[in-house]
Amino acid sequence: MIYQLGPVLFMATLSLLFGVVVLFLVSKVGPKLKPTKAKLESYESGISGQQASTTKVPVKFYLTAILFIVFDIEAIFIYPWAAVFKDFLAEGYGSFILIEMVVFMATLVWGLFYIWKGKALDWE
Amino acid sequence: MRMDAMEAAINALKLVVIFGMMIQAVPLLVWLERRGSAFIQHRFGPNRVGPLGLLQLLADAVKFINKEEFVPGKGHRLLFFLAPILAMMPGALAVLAIPFSTPIEIAAFDFAGSTWGPYLLKVQGADIPLGIIYIFGVSSLATYPLLLAGWGSSNKFSLMGALRASAQMISYELAMGLAVVGVMIIYGTFYLNEMIDMQQGPMNFMFMGKEVIFPYLPNWGIFYQPLGFLLFLVCSYAEANRLPFDLPEAEGELVAGYHTEYGGFKMLMFFIGEYGHMIVSSSVVIIFYFGGYLIPFLSTEDLRQLLTGFVGEGAMLSLATSLVYLLSFIIKLVIFLWVFIWVRWSLPRFRYDQLMDLGWKTMLPWGLLNTFVTMLLVYLAHG
Numbered sequence: 001m002i003y004q005l006g007p008v009l010f011m012a013t014l015s016l017l018f019g020v021v022v023l024f025l026v027s028k029v030g031p032k033l034k035p036t037k038a039k040l041e042s043y044e045s046g047i048s049g050q051q052a053s054t055t056k057v058p059v060k061f062y063l064t065a066i067l068f069i070v071f072d073i074e075a076i077f078i079y080p081w082a083a084v085f086k087d088f089l090a091e092g093y094g095s096f097i098l099i100e101m102v103v104f105m106a107t108l109v110w111g112l113f114y115i116w117k118g119k120a121l122d123w124e
Numbered sequence: 125m126r127m128d129a130m131e132a133a134i135n136a137l138k139l140v141v142i143f144g145m146m147i148q149a150v151p152l153l154v155w156l157e158r159r160g161s162a163f164i165q166h167r168f169g170p171n172r173v174g175p176l177g178l179l180q181l182l183a184d185a186v187k188f189i190n191k192e193e194f195v196p197g198k199g200h201r202l203l204f205f206l207a208p209i210l211a212m213m214p215g216a217l218a219v220l221a222i223p224f225s226t227p228i229e230i231a232a233f234d235f236a237g238s239t240w241g242p243y244l245l246k247v248q249g250a251d252i253p254l255g256i257i258y259i260f261g262v263s264s265l266a267t268y269p270l271l272l273a274g275w276g277s278s279n280k281f282s283l284m285g286a287l288r289a290s291a292q293m294i295s296y297e298l299a300m301g302l303a304v305v306g307v308m309i310i311y312g313t314f315y316l317n318e319m320i321d322m323q324q325g326p327m328n329f330m331f332m333g334k335e336v337i338f339p340y341l342p343n344w345g346i347f348y349q350p351l352g353f354l355l356f357l358v359c360s361y362a363e364a365n366r367l368p369f370d371l372p373e374a375e376g377e378l379v380a381g382y383h384t385e386y387g388g389f390k391m392l393m394f395f396i397g398e399y400g401h402m403i404v405s406s407s408v409v410i411i412f413y414f415g416g417y418l419i420p421f422l423s424t425e426d427l428r429q430l431l432t433g434f435v436g437e438g439a440m441l442s443l444a445t446s447l448v449y450l451l452s453f454i455i456k457l458v459i460f461l462w463v464f465i466w467v468r469w470s471l472p473r474f475r476y477d478q479l480m481d482l483g484w485k486t487m488l489p490w491g492l493l494n495t496f497v498t499m500l501l502v503y504l505a506h507g
Contacts, residue, residue, distance in 0.1 A: 007220060007250035010139055015216040018143070019209030019393060026389045027193040040197025042279040042385070061287050064480075068294040071488075075301040078495065079257065082308035085499070089506045098503050105496060112488065121484045123477035 063120055074108050130240045139220070142249050146219050150392075150399045151181035157465050164469045191388030196278055199385065203276030208386065208393035211269035215400020217262040220249030222407045223317050225417050225450040226424070229442040247446055248317075255316035256304065259408060260297075263363065266401060267293050270382050273394070277385040285381025288476065293363055295483035300359035302491030306352040306498035307345060307412045319345075320416035324423055331505045342420035346413040351494045353413045355487055360405035362483065364398060367468040369479060406460035410453065417453040 081101055088097040115121060155170070155178060162169025170177035195204055225247040232242045252258045267290045274286020311319045327341040329348075338347075346353045362369040383394050410416060419427065424445070431444045474482065 004250055004252055007135065007139055008217060010136060011143065011216055011220050011249065012213060014139065014143055015213050016209060018147075019212055022389060023205060023209065026189055026191070029189055030192045030388070031190070033192055035194070035197075037197075039194075042196055042198060042277075057283070057287060061291050064291045064295065067484075068298060071298050072294075072301060075298060075305075078302075078305050079308060079314075082305045082495075083312060083314055085309050085502065086312040089503065094503055094506060098499065101499060102496075105492060109489075109492060112492075116485065121480070123480050 060123065067115060067120060070111070071108070074104075074111075077104070128240070130235070131243055134243065134245060138245070139249055142219060143216055146216055146400055146403065147396060149403060150396050151185065153399050153402070153461060154184075154395070155181055156461070157468075160462070160465045161469045164466070188389045188392050194385075194387060196385045198278040200276040200278065203272045204385075205390075207269045207273035207276055208390040210272065211266070211394050211397035212400065213269075213397075214263050214266040215397050215404060217265075218259045218404040219400065219407075221252045221255050221258050221316065222404065222411070223248040223251075223320065223416065224453050225446045227442070228446045229439045231439040247450060251317070254314045256308070256314045256408075259404065260301065263401065263404060264293075264297055266363075266397065269394075269397065273382045273386070277382070279385050282382050282384045285384070289365055289382055292365070292369065292479060292483070295480060296359045296362035296369075296487070299483055299487035299491050300356060300363065302488065302495060303352050303355035303359060304412065305491075305495040306349045309495075309498050309502055310345065310348050316411050316416070319411060320418060323415040323418055326421075329505070342415060342418075344413060344415045344420075349413065349494070349498070351490065352498070353409070355491055355494065356412065357409060359487065360409065361464070361467065362479075364401040364405055364464075366398075366402070366464060368471040368474050370468075370473060402461060402464050403457070406457055406464070407453075409460060410456045414456055417449040417456075419449070419452050 078101070081097070081104075085097060085101075088094060158180075159169045159171075159177065161167075170180040173179040173183050195201055223246070228245040228247065230243040230245055232239055234240075270286045270289045270293075274283045274289075277283075307319075308314065311322055313319060323343050323345060325343050327338040327343045327347055329336055341347055361367075383391055386394065418424075422430075427448060428441060428445055431441055431448070435441055435444045
């Protein structure tokens with residue numbers, strides 16, 4: 001099993017090396033100018049910002065991230081089920097596995113309905 | 125599956141070639157995009173440098189290399205440089221698992237005093253049995269470079285763009301994940317090569333113990349999963365941050381989104397990431413719904429017989445088959461990449477709340493419905 005991940009490691013190293021080497025070479029080739037104070041300012045429509053740019057983030061995104069984790073893990077649970085569904089049908093356990101997934105999906109839909117009603121999905 | 129030195133070297137070289145092809149595809153796609161947009165908007169596009177403007181790419185590359193290195197004053201240096209480097213990785217890693225064609229047999233040969241082989245060279249970076257899971261897992265890492273870029277630039281527009289991008293990508297990943305459950309039920313496997321094999325021949329399936337055959341349709345996934353295909357396609361556009369879902373870089377609102385402070389080659393690396401994502405999504409769509417490298421109405425047996433007349437049996441036959449299938453895959457890929465460009469220059473952009481509503485309140489329920497209906501139909505068809 002592990003030898004299959006050899007190419008993955010190789011490709012990761014390759015793309016990382018490519019990026020580092022190219023950025024290094026490009027930094028040697030390009031013109032060296034001493035940047036002025038105005039040039040180093042953040043590019044924010046001309047007027048320099050009064051506030052630090054990495055402070056406040058709308059909490060809404062945090063909620064989206066949490067909902068994503070909840071639902072994505074549930075979706076992941078469906079994958080192995082989907083892969084063996086036809087095997088179970090062939091073995092004659094079709095109704096069992098079907099009802100199991102119906103219950104699971106009903107829970108999922110209920111959860112979706114709950115956050116929908118709770119206005120967690122609304123953006124103003 | 126032990127490899128000797130020669131086989132390992134060949135495989136390493138193959139990976140380098142695949143990586144190089146992904147990098148090389150970017151200037152070509154940029155050219156296609158510029159010419160295509162010009163064609164759609166009744167302009168000329170780049171047509172001065174070289175034949176059809178093809179050398180424009182080379183000129184652009186030279187320009188990118190000669191740009192001044194720039195880091196914003198308040199920016200976080202390490203993150204600022206790390207983001208573009210990491211941006212290329214998800215695309216490169218995902219392309220690895222895509223089967224472009226059938227394996228090539230290499231007969232035993234003499235080299236440096238000893239006999240090597242025979243080998244089986246797969247036209248695929250890595251033959252991973254959990255193909256889909258791997259591709260999804262790796263592609264979802266594409267959120268991190270965008271967040272790093274937004275944070276490292278220390279610019280409010282960059283940060284907003286990065287946040288939007290990540291929220292959008294994870295939302296649509298969810299819908300995408302549910303859209304493919306139908307495909308997994310139909311094929312009953314995660315293995316991409318097996319999926320392609322199942323799409324051979326005319327459309328046929330068992331219904332209530334009787335075999336149903338549609339001789340005029342290929343056995344492609346799209347005929348079993350039309351809704352799943354639509355959902356998957358839309359999600360892959362949102363995942364690649366392409367119009368009509370390019371909110372992260374909406375230039376009317378956010379200057380240029382997460383890459384506002386980037387220029388030169390670092391900017392190009394984000395583009396490589398984006399186009400890599402497009403290539404991967406298109407390939408996955410082709411494999412799930414359009415028979416992968418298969419040619420409709422021409423089974424592998426027939427093709428091999430046809431080619432035997434030209435190249436004979438053995439290693440040459442496998443090479444010829446592989447090349448024909450590679451060509452077939454590339455033609456399908458180009459069609460889907462063109463659809464990406466076509467959509468970009470035809471549709472207007474969504475508003476952000478509409479975008480999130482579409483993801484959570486439309487795509488997600490429809491994905492669930494698709495799963496449910498597929499499950500019921502497969503169950504009923506089994507009888």
